[in-house]
Amino acid sequence: MFRSEPVLDDRTEEARLQMAELGVGVVGLGMGRSLLAVNGMPDFPATVRGVCDLVDDATAAAKKEFGVEFTTNRIDALLDRPDIDIVGIYTPDHLHKDQVIQALEAGKHVLVTKPMSINSQESEEIISAVKRTGKRVMPAQTQRYVQSHMAVRRFIDQGEFGDIYFVAADYYQDLRPVYDHTPWRYQHPQDFIYGGLSHNIDTMRFLKGEIVEVGGYGMNSGLDPRYPEGIFETFVLNTRFEDGTIGRIAMAPAVRPPLPNIYVQVFGTSGTFVPNQIVLDSFEGKPVIDFDFTSENWSFAEIRVLRNFVDSILADKPQALNEIDGARITAVGDAITASVTSDGSPRKVRLDF
Amino acid sequence: MAKSIGVGVIGIGMGGTMLPLNLDENSPFEVRSLCSGTASKVEAVAREWDIPHWTTNYRETISRPDIDVIGIYSPDHLHIEHVTAALDAGKHIVCTKPMVTSVEDADRLVKLVDEKGVKFLVGQTMRFEPEFTAAKSQLDRGLLGDLILVEGHYVHDMRHVFPSTPWRRDVPQDLMYGGISHPLDIMRWLVGDIEEVHAYGNRAGLTPEVKIKANFILNVKFVNGVMGRVLGMYDVVHPPMPMMGIGLWGSKGTLMADYTDLKGGHINVVYDDIEGQPVGTFDFPPETLGAYGHGDTVLRYMAQFADCLEHDREPSPNVRDGAKSVSTCAAAAQSIETGEVVKVRNEF
Numbered sequence: 001m002f003r004s005e006p007v008l009d010d011r012t013e014e015a016r017l018q019m020a021e022l023g024v025g026v027v028g029l030g031m032g033r034s035l036l037a038v039n040g041m042p043d044f045p046a047t048v049r050g051v052c053d054l055v056d057d058a059t060a061a062a063k064k065e066f067g068v069e070f071t072t073n074r075i076d077a078l079l080d081r082p083d084i085d086i087v088g089i090y091t092p093d094h095l096h097k098d099q100v101i102q103a104l105e106a107g108k109h110v111l112v113t114k115p116m117s118i119n120s121q122e123s124e125e126i127i128s129a130v131k132r133t134g135k136r137v138m139p140a141q142t143q144r145y146v147q148s149h150m151a152v153r154r155f156i157d158q159g160e161f162g163d164i165y166f167v168a169a170d171y172y173q174d175l176r177p178v179y180d181h182t183p184w185r186y187q188h189p190q191d192f193i194y195g196g197l198s199h200n201i202d203t204m205r206f207l208k209g210e211i212v213e214v215g216g217y218g219m220n221s222g223l224d225p226r227y228p229e230g231i232f233e234t235f236v237l238n239t240r241f242e243d244g245t246i247g248r249i250a251m252a253p254a255v256r257p258p259l260p261n262i263y264v265q266v267f268g269t270s271g272t273f274v275p276n277q278i279v280l281d282s283f284e285g286k287p288v289i290d291f292d293f294t295s296e297n298w299s300f301a302e303i304r305v306l307r308n309f310v311d312s313i314l315a316d317k318p319q320a321l322n323e324i325d326g327a328r329i330t331a332v333g334d335a336i337t338a339s340v341t342s343d344g345s346p347r348k349v350r351l352d353f
Numbered sequence: 354m355a356k357s358i359g360v361g362v363i364g365i366g367m368g369g370t371m372l373p374l375n376l377d378e379n380s381p382f383e384v385r386s387l388c389s390g391t392a393s394k395v396e397a398v399a400r401e402w403d404i405p406h407w408t409t410n411y412r413e414t415i416s417r418p419d420i421d422v423i424g425i426y427s428p429d430h431l432h433i434e435h436v437t438a439a440l441d442a443g444k445h446i447v448c449t450k451p452m453v454t455s456v457e458d459a460d461r462l463v464k465l466v467d468e469k470g471v472k473f474l475v476g477q478t479m480r481f482e483p484e485f486t487a488a489k490s491q492l493d494r495g496l497l498g499d500l501i502l503v504e505g506h507y508v509h510d511m512r513h514v515f516p517s518t519p520w521r522r523d524v525p526q527d528l529m530y531g532g533i534s535h536p537l538d539i540m541r542w543l544v545g546d547i548e549e550v551h552a553y554g555n556r557a558g559l560t561p562e563v564k565i566k567a568n569f570i571l572n573v574k575f576v577n578g579v580m581g582r583v584l585g586m587y588d589v590v591h592p593p594m595p596m597m598g599i600g601l602w603g604s605k606g607t608l609m610a611d612y613t614d615l616k617g618g619h620i621n622v623v624y625d626d627i628e629g630q631p632v633g634t635f636d637f638p639p640e641t642l643g644a645y646g647h648g649d650t651v652l653r654y655m656a657q658f659a660d661c662l663e664h665d666r667e668p669s670p671n672v673r674d675g676a677k678s679v680s681t682c683a684a685a686a687q688s689i690e691t692g693e694v695v696k697v698r699n700e701f
Contacts, residue, residue: 165557166568166586215551215694216572217580221501223604234501234602236572236582238553246553248570248582252502257600257607258621258632267568267589269557277593288593344551344574345694 022310025050025084027075027099029058030182031113032090034299035306036066046086046310052078075099079106086111086309088140092184093195097122100137101129109136111309114202115194116326120334120350123327127353130323138309138319139326141202143169143262145304147293152266152273153207160280161268167208167247168265169200175233175253176224186226192233192251193218193340194333199262200249201332204239205325207266208247211332213240215339215346221254232340240346327353356383358662360422361414363435365389365398366518367449368426370643370651372402377652381659382422386414411435415442422447422658426476428520429531433458440465447658449476450538451530452675456683456698459676463701466672474658474668475675479539479597481653484618484637488599488610489543496624498605503544503575505536505599506584510591511567512560525563529554530682533569533585538670538678539599540583546576546677551694552685557588571685576699595619615639615646676701 024046026032036051038044050070051062059071072078079087079102087103089096089112097117103110104126116139117123130137143149155161173196179186185195204211218232227233234254239247266273271280276291305320312319328351335347358381362368365387374382386406389395399407408414415423415438423439425432425448433453439446440462452475453459466473479485491497509532515522521531541547550573554566567588573581586592595611595618605625612618617639623630642648661668670678677699684695 163557165555166570166589168584213692217574219501219578219580221602221604222499223501234580236502236504236580238551238570238572240553244555246555246568246570248572248584250502250504250582252602254501254602255605255607255625256623256630257602258609258623258634265592265594267557267586267592269559270590272590272592274592274594279590279593281590286591343694344549344572346551346692 022046022085022313023049023083024086024088024306025052025078025081026088026090027052027078028090029053029055029062030090032088033062034302035088036062036068037299038303038306039066039068044307045314046306049083050078050081075102079103079108085109086313088306089113092188093118093190094188097125100126104129104133104135104137107133107135109309109313111138111140111306113140114198115139115330115333116323117330118191118194120327120331123323123330123353127323127327136313136319137323137326138305139321139329140302140305141198141321141329142298142301142305143199143203144206144320145301146262147296148276148291149203149206149264151291152264155271155273155278156207156266160271161266161273162270164208164266164268165245166265166267167204167245168249169203170250170263171196171200172252172257172259172261172263174256175227179224179226186224186228189228189231191231192253193336194330196233196251197235197249197333197336198329200251201329203262203264204247204249205329207264208241208245210242210328210351211239211247211349212242212351213346213348214238214332214335215344216336217344218340223254235336235340237336238346324353354379354381357381358422358659359383359385359420360424361386361388361417361420362424362426363388363411363414364426365395366426367644367647368424369398370648371424371655373642373648373652374655375402380652380655382655385419386417388414412438415439415444421445425449428524429454429526430524433461436462437465440469440471443469443471445472445662447474447476447655451534451679451682452672453679454527454530456680459679460701463672463676472658472661472668473672474654474661475538475670475672476651476654477535477538477670478647478650479535479612480542480670481650482612482618484610484612484620484635485539485599487620487635488601488608491608491622492543492601492603496606497601497603497608500544500579500601500603502602503540503579503581503600504583505540505581507532507535507597508584508586508589508592508594509596510589511587515560522560522563525565527565528567528585528587529569529686530679532587533571533583533682533685534678535597536583536585536599537681538674540573540581541674541677542670543599543601544575544577544579544581546699547573547681547697548576549574549694549696550681550684550688552688554689559588559590563588566689569685573681615641673701
C-alpha cells in the first residue's frame, strides 16, 4: 500500500531483508504526527525513533501510542541521536530553512514539509548546505502521492492522454478551522504563496514539468479577520510551460466549495481528466470513466513520501524530489509574488538552481 | 395574444429556434420570413412551419414591411453586415452571440443602435438558462454574501459541431469571440464590468485544418475589485465536465451552477451558516427544444424582448453589453499576443 516508486524493484527480497532499517526523527507533531503510523507497519523499512515538539502532551502521546523511544522539546537533542538517520521537519514555514540546515550539519538526511523555503535566498542556502554535507533533502510534496494524482500520472506516462496542452491545479480549503489548531498561520503569518500554492505548483510540475512563466491576481478574502489585512490568500493565476502548454491555478480559502480539496484537470490530445473521471478519445461514444478511489486522509500521502525517501537512501538512488525541486517550487512562488503585488503581468520563473 | 410583431430570421440552424414562437399563444411574435444560404433547405423549413416568405437574399427579408424584428443567426463574421443592414432598415434586432468580432464593429453598432433608437438584444443563452438565473438570484438576494472570486467556463469539443456547421471549421470561427463570449457575458451580468484581462491560448491540433488557437484561459479583474477567471477549451477531447458553468465564492457561501446542452443543469451550493455545511444540490431537467436544445431559452429571451418593445425597456444584454463582451475578448486576444495584462475598453 505504501510502495511509492518502483525503486525497490531491482532488488531481491533477500537483499531487501538484509538492508539496515533507518531511524527517523520527527520535529513538529502537528502535521508530522502522520509519520508515526509507520511504527505499526512491520515491513516498513524505517522506524520513528525520536520526536521533538514544544507540547509535552504530544511527545508523550507519541511514546505511548507509537512506541517512540526518545522524546524531547529541543531539536539539538534530537539531532544528537546517532540512531536517527532521517529528520522530518514539520514546523511552521519560516523555521524550515534554519532547521533543515541544522539537521544537515548534524549529518542527517532531511525530509521537510512544504514549502522547503519561503524565498530563493533560503533555497540557495539549503542547496549549498546539501553540497557541503553530502546529505539529502526531500521536500514532502504530498500531492504527488495522492492516489488520484498518481493515477493521472500513470495515464500520462502510458501515453493514454496523448500530448498534454492544459493542466490545472486548484486548492480549496476553508482555513478557519485550520487557523483554530495552528494559530501560527495567522500570527506569523503564513505566506500562502509558498505554504499553500506549493501544493498546486508541484502538482503541475509532477504532471507536466517546469512552469516557466506565471502571473495573475491575488486578494485578501477577509473571510477570517484573524488573518492580517493586506496579505493575499486568494489567487487566480495563469501559467505557461516550456512547450507551450498552458495551465492555471486558483487558491480560495473560502467557504468550502462543492468540489474536491485539490481540483486537477489534465487535457491531452487523446484524453482528458478531471477528478476522478477520464474520457479517452479512442473510445467510440466517449464514455466517461469513473474512478472510485478509497478515501484517504493526507497521512497516507505523507507516508508514501517517507517511503520513497527511505527506499531511495537504502538503494542509493535519487529520491522523487530534492532540494532543486524545492528551490524551483519556491521560485515559482517568487514569480507569483512579483506578479500579484504589481500589475498582474506574468513573470519568468527562475530555473537555474 | 395577437401576432402583432413580424419577425424575419437570417440563418436557420440556431435561427430555427425562433420558429416555435409561432406556436406560442403568449408571444406577440410571428416569424414571417426565413433566409438561409441554401435554397432547398430554407424552402423545406418554411413549408414545414407554414412561413409565407423565404429567400436566400437577406436583403429581401430585411426590407419586408410586415417585419419589425430581425433575428440574426448567421456565422459570426457575417453579423456586422447583417446587423447594419437591418439597422439601416430601422428594424429591431436580436443577434446571436458573439455580437461582432472586433471592437471597431462593436463601436459602429452601438452608435447605429443609438441613432436609430431601436431595441437590440444579444442572444446570450446563458443569461436565460434557469440554473444561471437562479444563481444570480441567490447572489442578488445576498445569500452568498460579498463576492470574492468568480469563474466561468464553456468547453466544447468542436469536432462534433463541425459537420453540422462547417463554416466554423472552414472560415474558421474565432472561438475567442464565439466561445468565450458565453462565460464572459454571464460573468459581467453577475459581477459588472471587467477592468483588465490576462490570457494564454494554444491549439491542440485535433482538427488539423483549423490553424488558429482555440483553447483559452483568462484571468480577469472586475472594476469593483472582484477577481475572476475563464476557461474556454474548444480544440479539446471533451472533458468529463459540464459544458458550461459558473462558480461563485462569496463570504457566506459557495455556489457552482452548470449546464450541458440537452442534459440539463445543476446548482451545487454550500451555505456557511448551515451547521455541517452540507452540499445542497438542485437538478434542472433537460430542455430539448430546437437546435442544441436552446429552443426554450430562445423563447424566454424573446419574451423579455417582447416586454422591452411593449414597455420601452432596455433589453439584457443590450448592444452595450455586447460591445463590452467583445472588447473583453479583444483584450484577451491582445494579451495572448503581447503576453501582457490588457485594459478593457468599457466606454461605448
